Amino acid sequence: MADSQSKLHVYNTLSRKKELFEPLNPPFVGMYVCGPTVYGDAHLGHAKSYVAFDVILRYLRYLDYKVRYVQNITDVGHLVGNGDDGEDKLAKKARLEQSDPMEIAEKYTYTYFRDMDALNVLRPDISPRATGHIPEQIEMIETLIEKGHAYEVNGNVYFEVSSDPDYGKLSGRKLEEAESGTRVETASDKKAPEDFALWKKADDGHLMKWHSPWSEGYPGWHVECSAMSNKYLGESFDIHGGGLENQFPHHECEIAQSECAHGKEFVKYWLHNNMVTLEGQKMGKSLGNAISLEQFFTGDHRLLTRSWAPEVIRFFLLQSHYRSTTDFSEDALEAAETGLKNLHSMVNTIEKAENGPGDAYDVESFRSAFDTAMNDDFNSAQGIAVLFEHLKELRKRITNGSSPSNLDEVKAYIRKVVDGVMGIWPSGSGDGKADVTEGLVQLLIEIRKEARANKDFALSDKIRDDLKELGVQLMDGKDGTTFEID
RNA sequence: GGCGACAUGGCCGAGUGGCUAGGCAGAGGUCUGCAAAACCUCGUACGGCGGUUCGAAUCCGCCUGUCGCCUCCA
Numbered sequence: 001m002a003d004s005q006s007k008l009h010v011y012n013t014l015s016r017k018k019e020l021f022e023p024l025n026p027p028f029v030g031m032y033v034c035g036p037t038v039y040g041d042a043h044l045g046h047a048k049s050y051v052a053f054d055v056i057l058r059y060l061r062y063l064d065y066k067v068r069y070v071q072n073i074t075d076v077g078h079l080v081g082n083g084d085d086g087e088d089k090l091a092k093k094a095r096l097e098q099s100d101p102m103e104i105a106e107k108y109t110y111t112y113f114r115d116m117d118a119l120n121v122l123r124p125d126i127s128p129r130a131t132g133h134i135p136e137q138i139e140m141i142e143t144l145i146e147k148g149h150a151y152e153v154n155g156n157v158y159f160e161v162s163s164d165p166d167y168g169k170l171s172g173r174k175l176e177e178a179e180s181g182t183r184v185e186t187a188s189d190k191k192a193p194e195d196f197a198l199w200k201k202a203d204d205g206h207l208m209k210w211h212s213p214w215s216e217g218y219p220g221w222h223v224e225c226s227a228m229s230n231k232y233l234g235e236s237f238d239i240h241g242g243g244l245e246n247q248f249p250h251h252e253c254e255i256a257q258s259e260c261a262h263g264k265e266f267v268k269y270w271l272h273n274n275m276v277t278l279e280g281q282k283m284g285k286s287l288g289n290a291i292s293l294e295q296f297f298t299g300d301h302r303l304l305t306r307s308w309a310p311e312v313i314r315f316f317l318l319q320s321h322y323r324s325t326t327d328f329s330e331d332a333l334e335a336a337e338t339g340l341k342n343l344h345s346m347v348n349t350i351e352k353a354e355n356g357p358g359d360a361y362d363v364e365s366f367r368s369a370f371d372t373a374m375n376d377d378f379n380s381a382q383g384i385a386v387l388f389e390h391l392k393e394l395r396k397r398i399t400n401g402s403s404p405s406n407l408d409e410v411k412a413y414i415r416k417v418v419d420g421v422m423g424i425w426p427s428g429s430g431d432g433k434a435d436v437t438e439g440l441v442q443l444l445i446e447i448r449k450e451a452r453a454n455k456d457f458a459l460s461d462k463i464r465d466d467l468k469e470l471g472v473q474l475m476d477g478k479d480g481t482t483f484e485i486d
Numbered sequence: 487g488g489c490g491a492c493a494u495g496g497c498c499g500a501g502u503g504g505c506u507a508g509g510c511a512g513a514g515g516u517c518u519g520c521a522a523a524a525c526c527u528c529g530u531a532c533g534g535c536g537g538u539u540c541g542a543a544u545c546c547g548c549c550u551g552u553c554g555c556c557u558c559c560a
Contacts (some may be wrong), residue, residue, distance in 0.1 A: 016506055035560090036559095043560085044560095045559085045560050047560085048560070086505075089558070099504080117508070171497085172490080173489070173556075207524085211500090221558085234559070241558035242560070244490095245555065245559060245560075246559075249556085249557090250558095272560095274554085275553085275559085277553075280552065280553070282553075282554070282559095284558095284560090285559060285560095286494075286559060287559090302558065318501065319509070320498080320499060321499090322498075324499085325491090325492080325553075325554085327498085329491070331498080332497075332498050332499090333498095335509065335510035336510080337510095338509085338510060339508090339510060345523085349524095360515075373500090379501090380499080381501095381507095382500055382507075384500095384508070385500070385507055385508035386507095386508085387508090388509070389508075396525070399524055455519075460519090464521080465553075473522065473525095475522060475523045475525080476521085476523085477517090477518095477523080478517085484523085
């Protein structure tokens with residue numbers, strides 16, 4: 001059943017090609033995605049990345065893979081500004097907010113999950129914190145020193161890039177090029193400018209520091225992902241994801257550390273999502289043009305004229321491919337909102353209908369079209385187009401009185417893809433109050449029916465208009481009046 | 487400077503060497519007390535210039551434009 005005609009192919013940054021997806025140990029799949037550095041509110045760019053990988057996760061599970069999804073929380077500050085002289089991000093934020101770095105990390109970890117929950121992003125199976133894995137990181141650094149891939153100077157430990165012949169295989173960057181870059185700080189104790197820190201000795205006043213064989217200090221940024229992915233997914237695993245901008249240096253360094261430490265291939269498939277742009281510019285924290293998710297949800301931002309529901313944001317993002325840039329505009333959001341509303345309306349109509357006298361619906365062709373779209377490197381935009389086509393056709397049949405004889409089966413599949421894979425099921429129907437609301441609206445419909453029978457159109461229009469104000473849309477059809485709640 | 491992407495109809499946005507993407511907006515029609523919804527119908531787009539080909543928006547080259555990475559960043 002899982003193999004209609006096509007099989008899942010994913011674009012692997014390592015080969016720069018689409019490759020047939022074949023897990024190392026089927027049906028198990030290990031997936032690691034770089035999580036946020038928790039020193040600020042999550043913005044639309046985070047949403048694109050994590051919604052994309054959420055659908056990737058959901059689709060893999062739809063294909064019956066047993067996925068373990070690990071996403072780190074970076075709660076150790078990393079350096080700000082140029083070279084190694086900058087200030088720790090979390091420490092800086094802590095100073096600005098007059099609190100402790102761990103308090104900052106806790107606060108933004110909370111808001112991160114809050115916002116992701118709102119976007120209907122499934123929680124990772126494991127969300128390891130960098131600060132909770134200092135011993136693992138130290139152990140990895142020790143291994144690298146033993147194997148001659150790292151060296152210690154003045155309490156600092158650096159990875160020696162020239163000791164790794166494969167360095168650059170992900171980003172296509174060569175050593176000579178890195179060295180020629182004039183913007184690389186050379187005034188440090190590193191042997192070579194491209195060497196990167198595994199452990200840094202803490203300055204006086206540095207707030208986050210730990211004991212290590214080399215100094216009181218803190219780990220380099222890249223080593224946390226290597227150590228934690230190794231701990232929870234093993235020395236080799238299937239998928240590593242993250243934002244395009246992490247390709248270099250972060251992911252390149254992860255590969256170097258992990259492969260030099262373990263002597264085997266680190267990750268089989270590297271997946272990178274593209275950026276969200278705003279007026280053609282990358283949206284980013286450091287660029288100061290980021291609109292946070294909370295601001296979208298409340299509408300409280302100078303570039304927003306109103307608030308936008310989380311499901312609209314999710315749907316909007318899924319309408320473009322994860323490897324394409326997504327250019328944000330309120331016009332585009334509005335189009336997405338209307339489109340989603342129509343999709344929900346179709347789903348609701350189908351959900352309310354029952355098996356009818358019509359021909360059986362070809363669920364297999366539905367499934368095949370959807371799988372073909374998603375098998376092509378998780379083409380969610382195409383997948384949504386397939387949903388529209390089939391939902392439209394189904395609604396047409398139902399409206400024409402020829403509801404398919406196997407509608408139950410169709411509904412089950414719709415639930416699987418719309419809810420299970422895309423995560424865009426209509427919300428707000430199902431809680432206890434819904435029944436009361438339905439009853440009340442039904443009552444008003446009855447009253448209005450009498451008014452219409454008496455040609456009291458003033459009253460019937462008032463009922464309809466006032467209900468619309470409340471977000472309830474009445475629709476008069478041949479077989480009576482139906483309604484939709486916003 | 488080095489490396490790498492992208493340029494599709496009013497807007498958003500998929501895509502394959504030859505066949506309707508899809509969504510939003512718009513036009514006409516059916517239905518209706520009126521409306522809404524639904525249903526039916528409608529747009530023939532692919533940055534520029536060359537080349538390959540029977541045929542290219544889809545392959546190659548050049549040009550123009552936009553963007554990303556090379557520094558923390560989803």
